[in-house]
Amino acid sequence: MSRPLLPLKAGAIVFTMLWTAWMMWWSGSFSSAHVIILGLCGAAVGYLWYRAMRWQFERMGMLPQPENRSK
Template identity: 90%
Template sequence: MTRPLLPLKAGAIIFTLLWTAWMMWWGGSFSSASVVILALCGAAVGYLWYRAMRWQFERMGMLPLVRMIPQGLPDPGSCPGRSASSAVRRRAGTRNRERISC
């Protein structure tokens, strides 16, 4: 985990637990099917909350903008006719944070 995102991830976990507990209490049914469904829904809600807050905080400049890009591609400044911003792509599953181009 990166340090700037640690409080956001902890907040998402707490939000997930509180939301799930509230939905169980509000629903009043504690059958095993209800608990499993609410746990799955709570995980989805927590993940969506995390993604929305991360997007908003990056947009407001409160988090560093990190783009995940593929490895082994040249510097974007070396491509004529192509801007550096159009060359940056996000690729899940990689840890390389270099800029890319053509």
């Protein structure tokens, strides 16, 4: 993993876990199908959150631009 993106990736994992746990608690149903569906949705939401925050941080100049990251 790239060092500048490590905190962002860790934040995305924490966000995914918290979002999934909140949705499970809010729905009140703990059937296996419901847990699997919310787990998949949580993974999608976490990935989208990561991509959106990475794009925003690159725009703000807080992360190196993609072409500079490989050097």
